[in-house]
Structure formats: structure tokens, C-alpha cells
Amino acid sequence: xxxxxxxxxxxxxxxxxxxxxxxxxxxxxxxxxGAYSFMMCLLWAIMGAVDVAFTExxxxxxxxxxxxxxxxYHTTRRTKD
Amino acid sequence: MKNxxxxxxxxxxxxxxxxxxxxxxxxxxxxxxxxxxxxxxxxNSLEETAxxxxxxxxxxxxxxxxxxxxxxxxxxxxxxxxxxxxxPRRRTPAPRQYRHRLTGLTxxxxxxxxxxxxxxxxxxxxxxxxxxDFIIEKVCCxxxxxxxLFGLFVIAHGHHSPGGGFQGGVIxxxxxxxxxxxxxxxxxxxxxxxxxSALFSTFGVLIYAGTGALCLLLGYNFLDYQALDPLLPGGxxxxxxxxxxxxxxxxxxxxxxxxxxxxxxxxSRGRHEEGL
Amino acid sequence: xxEVLRLVVERYNYWIYITLMxxxxxxxxxxxxxxxxxxxxxxxxxxxILFYVSIGVKKGATIPIIEHNYDMAHQAIRAADxxxxxxxxxxxxxxxxxVATLGVALAITIMVYHRYLTLEEDEILKxxxxx
Numbered sequence: 001x002x003x004x005x006x007x008x009x010x011x012x013x014x015x016x017x018x019x020x021x022x023x024x025x026x027x028x029x030x031x032x033x034g035a036y037s038f039m040m041c042l043l044w045a046i047m048g049a050v051d052v053a054f055t056e057x058x059x060x061x062x063x064x065x066x067x068x069x070x071x072x073y074h075t076t077r078r079t080k081d
Numbered sequence: 082m083k084n085x086x087x088x089x090x091x092x093x094x095x096x097x098x099x100x101x102x103x104x105x106x107x108x109x110x111x112x113x114x115x116x117x118x119x120x121x122x123x124x125n126s127l128e129e130t131a132x133x134x135x136x137x138x139x140x141x142x143x144x145x146x147x148x149x150x151x152x153x154x155x156x157x158x159x160x161x162x163x164x165x166x167x168x169p170r171r172r173t174p175a176p177r178q179y180r181h182r183l184t185g186l187t188x189x190x191x192x193x194x195x196x197x198x199x200x201x202x203x204x205x206x207x208x209x210x211x212x213x214d215f216i217i218e219k220v221c222c223x224x225x226x227x228x229x230l231f232g233l234f235v236i237a238h239g240h241h242s243p244g245g246g247f248q249g250g251v252i253x254x255x256x257x258x259x260x261x262x263x264x265x266x267x268x269x270x271x272x273x274x275x276x277x278s279a280l281f282s283t284f285g286v287l288i289y290a291g292t293g294a295l296c297l298l299l300g301y302n303f304l305d306y307q308a309l310d311p312l313l314p315g316g317x318x319x320x321x322x323x324x325x326x327x328x329x330x331x332x333x334x335x336x337x338x339x340x341x342x343x344x345x346x347x348x349s350r351g352r353h354e355e356g357l
Numbered sequence: 358x359x360e361v362l363r364l365v366v367e368r369y370n371y372w373i374y375i376t377l378m379x380x381x382x383x384x385x386x387x388x389x390x391x392x393x394x395x396x397x398x399x400x401x402x403x404x405x406i407l408f409y410v411s412i413g414v415k416k417g418a419t420i421p422i423i424e425h426n427y428d429m430a431h432q433a434i435r436a437a438d439x440x441x442x443x444x445x446x447x448x449x450x451x452x453x454x455x456v457a458t459l460g461v462a463l464a465i466t467i468m469v470y471h472r473y474l475t476l477e478e479d480e481i482l483k484x485x486x487x488x
Contacts, residue, residue: 001108001414001416006370007369010370010373013373013377014373014376014377014380017377017380017381017400018380020396020400021380021383021384021388021393021396021397021400026390026392026393026476029392029393029396033396033399033400036400036403037403040403040407043407044407044410047410047411047413047414047440048414048418048419048420048421048440049410049413049420049440049444049445049448050243050420050422051134051136051137051243051244051245051248051445051449052406052410052445052448052449052452053243054235054243054244054248055247055248055251055449055452055453056403056452058248058251058252058255059251059452059453059455059456060403060452060456062251062255063251063254063255063258063340063344063456064399064456064459066255066258066262066344067343067344067347067456067459067460067463068392068396068463070344070347070348070463071347071392071463071466071467072392073348074347074348074350074467074470075392075466075467075470075476076470076475076476079389079390079392079393079476079477080389080390080477081388081389081390081393082386082387083387085386086383086386086387087383087387089382089386090379090382090383090386091379093379093382094375094376094378094379097375097378098371098372098375101368101371101372101375102364102368104368104371106367106368107367107368107370107371107411107414108414108415108416109415109416110415110416110417110418110437112412114412114413114441114443114444115413115415115436115441118443119413119436119441119442119443120436122442122443123421123423123434123436123439123442124434124436126423127423127425127434133422133423133424133425134421134422134423135421135422135423135439135442136421136442136445136446136449139442139443139446140446140449140450144446147447147450148450151450151451151453151454154454154457155453155454155457158454158457158458158460158461159457159460161461161464162460162461162464165461165464165465165468166464166467166468241422242422243420243422247449247450247453251453251456336453339457340456343457343460343464346464347460347463347464347467350467350471
């Protein structure tokens with residue numbers, strides 16, 4: 001495990017997480033959440049949990065983003081906070 | 082509310098960070114979690130099940146009951162989405178609109194009417210119609226078979242490499258979702274109907290539970306794949322190996338069907354006519 | 358001083374996981390929008406999963422796929438050479454279940470939007486109180 005890479009991705013994960021709940025556009029939230037999931041997948045690959053990383057890459061970054069986009073498409077993009 | 086929330090969050094975080102001082106250091110091989118049951122799994126998995134990927138053997142064999150009910154939860158979520166969103170199909174077909182591809186003229190067809198011209202020249206137009214991009218459509222057409230092949234590989238090769246029923250099922254489901262994103266929902270429904278996806282997820286759970294029940298019938302414990310020895314070649318160890326494969330196929334079918342089912346209900350708000 | 362430095366180096370991973378978990382909790386408590394709340398719930402969930410997987414890490418160990426020849430012959434297996442597979446197994450299924458429950462949550466959100474025509478929690482509560 002390379003600790004520099006680990007720390008860099010951890011910081012990116014926290015930034016993506018904060019961005020996903022702060023941005024005032026629900027489509028942006030969906031996309032940033034997908035980026036968050038993918039960073040998470042890299043983190044698990046670094047830890048040696050290859051199966052979990054594989055699952056997260058296909059589920060979190062792929063399918064759940066599509067679910068969010070489908071919901072935003074049927075509701076609204078606007079949000080107050 | 083915001084300040085109160087911030088206060089609560091900071092307090093809880095401080096308590097949790099104080100608690101970490103009692104944890105074993107990060108990456109400690111002697112931590113309590115790595116000492117009790119996991120060395121047994123690591124040391125005996127290859128002899129007992131002939132599966133090198135320990136995650137697969139623990140997931141489906143040693144802790145098979147756990148995984149069976151997780152699969153059932155996934156299936157139940159699919160049913161819940163269906164019950165929440167699906168609206169009954171209308172008796173009389175609603176007025177539809179078709180667009181002639183060459184001239185760009187739009188026709189409105191009232192209930193029960195049909196077009197006498199060849200149907201390939203028309204495309205259905207929905208209230209939220211957007212022009213489809215030719216390049217995206219064709220590239221996705223050529224990409225989808227390879228994605229599905231990869232999904233099948235992931236299911237079948239889960240014993241030796243990362244992967245297995247859950248991942249392969251999600252990849253297979255994502256290929257159908259890609260079809261409905263790049264074309265439209267109706268094209269995807271024509272290729273794989275609503276009934277088919279629901280049946281896939283039901284039969285997946287049934288295969289899993291049925292394998293367990295078969296072991297029970299042959300006189301062993303529930304989900305003890307050694308019982309399949311008389312039915313499959315290769316001795317008791319290989320029987321466990323093949324039993325794991327059978328269950329992985331069931332999990333893959335269940336997850337694939339459920340993903341497609343949930344996506345369709347979400348994307349079309351349960352009407353299965355128009356949508357993303 | 359050295360004691361404190363050792364504590365930081367050994368445990369900064371856990372602290373960042375707790376930060377992530379608290380981001381999720383804050384979104385669940387303070388955000389007004391329903392989709393934002395669901396995103397917060399998912400961030401909380403992945404932070405817990407991350408913590409579980411990090412328990413299984415061993416320094417100098419490799420991924421939990423046993424090295425073997427084509428005829429399944431292998432050397433004696435030392436458990437310290439492989440990452441602990443048990444947290445991986447438990448969390449793998451948790452991720453798939455989380456996406457299924459996410460689907461149910463979003464379905465409920467769509468139903469709420471079509472009843473009240475808004476996703477903001479305070480406006481929904483106001484409409485319920487007025488009716």
C-alpha cells in the first residue's frame with residue numbers, strides 16, 4: 001500500500017462528498033456522487049479488497065448514478081440548499 | 082436546525098475519534114478481527130472447495146445462508162419498487178405520435194389506428210422526444226454484446242479471479258440499461274420485456290433456494306453442496322465447486338433481473354411507455 | 358511528541374472515515390431536499406463499509422486469492438500473507454443491497470414529488486399542515 005496515493009484519494013473522496021451535498025443542482029449531485037463512488041472503488045482496490053472494488057465500480061459508479069439521473073429527470077433539478 | 086445539526090455532528094465525531102485511540106493500528110496483522118475465523122477460511126478453502134478466490138468460497142459456501150437472504154432482499158426491493166410505482170396498463174391505447182424519418186412530418190394516430198406505410202420509416206415520438214444521436218446509437222449497438230460477454234465471463238470465472246454472481250449480474254443488467262439509455266425505453270422493452278426481467282429475478286432466487294433444498298433432499302444440511310456428489314462428476318470437493326457455480330448463476334440472474342426492473346419503473350414512473 | 362506522531366500515522370485513516378461518516382450524518386440532519394438526504398444516507402453507508410474493509414487490511418499482505426498451480430498444487434498457506442477476506446464478503450453483499458434500497462428510496466421520492474410537487478421537506482410539511 002502506497003500511503004501517498006492513499007492519502008491523496010482519501011482527500012479527493014472527502015472533497016467529492018462535501019461537493020455532492022453542497023452543490024445547488026441535483027443533477028450535479030448525482031454526477032458528483034458517481035465520482036465519489038469511483039474514488040471509493042480506487043480506495044478499496046488499494047486496500048486489496050478487489051471483489052468489493054469491482055462491485056462498487058459496477059454498482060456505485062454505474063447503476064446508482066443512473067438511478068439518480070432517472071429520479072432527477074422525473075422530478076426537478078432545483079434545490080434550495 | 083443547521084447549527085444544531087453541526088453541533089450534533091461535531092460532538093458525535095469527537096466521541097468517535099476519541100474511541101479510535103483504543104483501536105489496533107491501521108494494517109496490523111495481529112488485530113483481533115484477523116485472528117479467529119478468517120485464518121481457517123484462508124488455510125482450508127483450497128482443500129475443501131477447490132476455489133482459490135477465498136471471497137467467493139466464503140460468500141457462497143461457508144456463509145451461504147447469509148448470501149441467500151441478501152439475494153432475497155434485493156428481490157424484495159425490486160418487488161417494492163414495482164408495487165410503489167407501476168400503474169395498470171390502459172385499456173384503450175392512448176393517441177400516439179409517429180415521426181416520418183425522411184421527411185420529418187409528424188403523424189398523430191388516434192385510438193386503434195394503424196399506419197399503412199412500412200413501419201421502419203417511422204419512429205415513435207413521445208411528449209419528451211429528443212433527437213437521437215446516430216454515433217452514440219451505433220457505438221452502443223456494437224458495444225453491448227461485448228459487455229454482456231464480459232458479464233458472463235465474470236460470473237463463470239468468479240472462482241479464480243475477482244468477480245462472481247453479484248458483479249456479473251450488475252454488468253449484465255447495466256448492458257440492458259445502456260440499451261434503453263442510448264435508444265429509448267420501448268426498444269429495450271421489445272428486446273427484453275417486463276415479464277422476462279421479473280421472471281429472471283424470481284428464478285434466480287428460486288435456483289439459489291432450490292440448490293439448498295436439493296442438498297436437504299439428498300440427506301445433507303441446507304446448502305451443503307457436498308450432497309451434490311452423486312449428481313455431478315469429480316468427487317465431493319468438486320461437487321462443492323460446482324454447487325458454488327450453480328448458486329452464482331442464480332445470484333447473477335436475480336441481480337440482473339432486479340436491476341433492470343427497478344430501472345424501468347424509475348425511468349418511466351411505472352408506465353413503461355416513455356421515459357429516459 | 359513522538360508518541361503523538363505515531364498515533365497520527367497509525368490512525369489518520371480512521372479519522373478520515375469518521376469525517377466522511379459525519380458528512381453523511383450532517384446531510385441527513387440539516388439538508389432540506391429529499392434527494393440530498395438520500396445522498397447523505399449513501400455517503401454514511403459507504404463510510405461504514407470503508408471502515409469494515411479497513412479492518413481486514415494487513416501490512417505486506419496480498420489480495421485474498423490463493424496462489425496455486427493449474428493442478429491445484431500449492432505451498433503451505435500462511436494466513437498472514439493474505440488480506441482478511443471476511444469483511445470483504447460481508448460488505449460485498451451490503452453494497453448490492455444498498456443499491457436495491459436506493460431504488461426503493463428514489464421510488465418513494467418520485468411518489469412524494471407527484472403528490473406535493475416539491476422535494477423540499479419544509480414545503481411538504483407546510484402543505485400537510487394546511488390540508
